[in-house]
Amino acid sequence: MPKLFYITTPIYYVNASPHIGHAYTTIVADVLARYHRMAGAETFFVTGTDEHGDKIAEAAQKAGVTPKEYADKISAQFRSLWPELSITNDYFIRTTDSDHIDTVRYILQKVYNSGEIYFGQYKGYYCVGCERFYVEKELVDGKCPDHQTTPEYREENNYFFRMSKYQDWLIGYIKKHPDFIRPERYKNEVLAFLRDPLDDLCISRPKTRLQWGITLPFDENYVTYVWFDALINYITALNYPRGDKFKKFWPTAQHLIAKDILKPHGIYWPTMLKAAGIEPYQHLNVHGYWNSDQSKMSKSLGNVVRPIDLKDKYGLDAFRYFLLRDMVFGLDSNFSEEAFVKRLNSDLANDLGNLVSRVITMAIKYCDGKVPETSRKKKDSLLYGAALKALSEVEACFNDMSLHKALIAIWEFINVTNKYIVEKEPWTLGKNPGNKGNLTAIMYDLLVALRAIAILISPFMPQAAGKILRQIGMDESHRLDLASIRKENALTAGSALIRGESLFPRIDKEKEGHKTTKRESLADLGQEIDYEQFARIDLRVAKILEAEIVPKSNKLLKLKVDIGEERTIVAGIGKDYSPEELIGKKIVMIANLKPVQLMGVESRGMLLATDTDKGLTILTFDREAQAGAKIR
Ligand code: MSP
Numbered sequence: 159m160p161k162l163f164y165i166t167t168p169i170y171y172v173n174a175s176p177h178i179g180h181a182y183t184t185i186v187a188d189v190l191a192r193y194h195r196m197a198g199a200e201t202f203f204v205t206g207t208d209e210h211g212d213k214i215a216e217a218a219q220k221a222g223v224t225p226k227e228y229a230d231k232i233s234a235q236f237r238s239l240w241p242e243l244s245i246t247n248d249y250f251i252r253t254t255d256s257d258h259i260d261t262v263r264y265i266l267q268k269v270y271n272s273g274e275i276y277f278g279q280y281k282g283y284y285c286v287g288c289e290r291f292y293v294e295k296e297l298v299d300g301k302c303p304d305h306q307t308t309p310e311y312r313e314e315n316n317y318f319f320r321m322s323k324y325q326d327w328l329i330g331y332i333k334k335h336p337d338f339i340r341p342e343r344y345k346n347e348v349l350a351f352l353r354d355p356l357d358d359l360c361i362s363r364p365k366t367r368l369q370w371g372i373t374l375p376f377d378e379n380y381v382t383y384v385w386f387d388a389l390i391n392y393i394t395a396l397n398y399p400r401g402d403k404f405k406k407f408w409p410t411a412q413h414l415i416a417k418d419i420l421k422p423h424g425i426y427w428p429t430m431l432k433a434a435g436i437e438p439y440q441h442l443n444v445h446g447y448w449n450s451d452q453s454k455m456s457k458s459l460g461n462v463v464r465p466i467d468l469k470d471k472y473g474l475d476a477f478r479y480f481l482l483r484d485m486v487f488g489l490d491s492n493f494s495e496e497a498f499v500k501r502l503n504s505d506l507a508n509d510l511g512n513l514v515s516r517v518i519t520m521a522i523k524y525c526d527g528k529v530p531e532t533s534r535k536k537k538d539s540l541l542y543g544a545a546l547k548a549l550s551e552v553e554a555c556f557n558d559m560s561l562h563k564a565l566i567a568i569w570e571f572i573n574v575t576n577k578y579i580v581e582k583e584p585w586t587l588g589k590n591p592g593n594k595g596n597l598t599a600i601m602y603d604l605l606v607a608l609r610a611i612a613i614l615i616s617p618f619m620p621q622a623a624g625k626i627l628r629q630i631g632m633d634e635s636h637r638l639d640l641a642s643i644r645k646e647n648a649l650t651a652g653s654a655l656i657r658g659e660s661l662f663p664r665i666d667k668e669k670e671g672h673k674t675t676k677r678e679s680l681a682d683l684g685q686e687i688d689y690e691q692f693a694r695i696d697l698r699v700a701k702i703l704e705a706e707i708v709p710k711s712n713k714l715l716k717l718k719v720d721i722g723e724e725r726t727i728v729a730g731i732g733k734d735y736s737p738e739e740l741i742g743k744k745i746v747m748i749a750n751l752k753p754v755q756l757m758g759v760e761s762r763g764m765l766l767a768t769d770t771d772k773g774l775t776i777l778t779f780d781r782e783a784q785a786g787a788k789i790r
Pocket of ligand 1: 167168169170171172178179180182183208388389390391414415416417418419446447448449455
């Protein structure tokens with residue numbers, strides 16, 4: 159077990175508010191940080207925001223504020239979300255911080271001085287969404303494969319980093335360090351990229367078209383390409399090149415990202431580090447995508463899942479547990495509130511919650527409300543063996559990032575403990591005072607098992623772990639020490655047992671109905687707009703002519719509408735409306751939204767709807783309205 163641990167999340171773009179995908183990565187990083195702290199490692203955990211570049215400049219312009227004002231606002235949303243999710247980051251970095259700007263300029267100058275940056279001409283298709291150039295063969299029907307927008311053709315002089323020079327070195331390095339990029343599928347993906355010749359990386363943008371960035375130290379007419387700037391955050395956060403923190407933590411650096419940003423982290427970053435004379439990071443841990451309704455989350459589809467809503471509705475620990483248990487690290491997962499409630503009821507309310515309340519109730523009854531004395535040696539206890547097995551499995555799972563398996567191992571232990579109660583029948587033993595010794599030993603074993611369970615779940619569910627430990631009479635000081643699961647007599651005889659509230663109340667779906675609470679707080683309203691800005695949104699009366707389910711989707715409907723011309727739109731309302739009941743309805747539609755592809759269907763517009771306790775309701779008219787009429 160390394161005694162130092164450095165973990166980072168991606169620094170998130172400040173062009174959109176945080177959603178469940180950002181929350182997932184940051185919670186995984188938090189689980190890792192908490193685990194390593196508990197295992198005795200000195201840990202440094204960094205998250206933050208990525209604030210320069212075209213994307214942010216554009217979003218700010220749309221909102222009618224300066225890029226810095228815009229970045230301040232969204233960065234603050236991320237920063238204030240994390241404590242709500244019990245994230246224990248040690249540092250929050252912003253790429254607009256002055257020390258970061260200094261570090262980026264320092265690295266650029268260093269790499270420039272060593273001759274690894276040159277001036278040249280770039281010709282190609284530029285996608286603002288991706289902030290990168292494409293060559294023609296990469297485009298699909300002339301459009302960016304990710305954004306379905308037509309990139310601009312640009313020719314301009316720029317600075318280039320000689321990334322191609324490091325191609326063979328990188329291939330060799332990855333092959334020599336098989337878990338440098340993990341899980342393996344992503345290592346293979348990077349090696350597959352590297353089968354084609356690597357281009358040099360364009361690392362500048364002329365100020366004539368973008369000012370929102372870090373000025374190159376060797377040419378003040380250019381700003382730094384946002385990825386060259388952003389990746390360096392991982393060493394700025396360690397005060398590179400000053401102080402000891404970098405020397406101490408960098409050799410243990412682990413990055414955590416989703417598959418969308420594999421290339422910059424798997425290729426640009428190690429080659430940048432090499433060129434700057436810095437050793438590569440230790441591991442790149444790559445996870446899959448959370449989808450909603452089988453498609454990527456997007457505002458226009460109305461399927462963005464907001465972490466705060468779920469936390470408010472079901473509790474933080476349940477939310478953290480579900481995310482970590484349901485996603486196989488490395489693979490995609492589909493978020494469904496139904497699956498969430500099912501797991502909450504079965505794993506948390508039934509298996510864990512009931513276990514805790516049964517043990518505490520019985521121990522209070524049979525042991526006079528206190529942790530009993532016991533002379534039993536731990537090795538004689540079946541539960542001790544099960545705890546050790548769970549512990550070593552959990553350790554192995556954390557070493558190879560199979561976190562859902564760590565939870566499976568803990569739940570096996572919980573189930574063994576539940577079975578132990580059923581087999582020992584303490585309630586029968588309790589009827590005969592002659593069984594007192596045996597009963598006390600059984601209760602002691604159960605209390606020790608609860609302690610081990612609390613410690614093992616604590617990185618995932620810190621609040622529940624704290625509640626369990628308080629119930630078995632432990633104070634803050636001996637709480638979170640992983641190795642203490644192996645210790646004899648881990649509990650202090652005589653400590654008071656405290657009955658607490660139910661840890662995870664069952665969710666009764668009938669009572670709850672199917673509400674999906676999507677409260678939009680006023681803080682999310684963003685910048686005020688004037689009438690002119692509003693008038694740019696072309697709202698029309700649309701008459702639904704045809705409606706059908708999009709194959710393989712459980713929520714999407716394809717609608718043919720009349721807005722003075724015929725249009726096809728895709729709407730995420732299939733759970734609330736049947737195709738038949740929609741035909742003939744007149745609804746409100748945004749007619750000038752950029753087209754998007756949703757599950758293979760091009761949607762050219764969006765209908766308007768809102769949430770109610772009984773599901774979605776679409777906006778209609780209470781007097782006869784003409785299809786195609788403009789709405790003001
Ligand atoms: N700013 C860059 C990262 C620079 S790091 C030096 C960026 N930002 S981002 O806001 O787009 O965040 C991308 C990351 O957010 C993903 O890699 C992942 O960690 C998280 N997620 C965003 N959406 C996600 C899902 N739908 N599912 C899982 N995680 C996703 O890229």
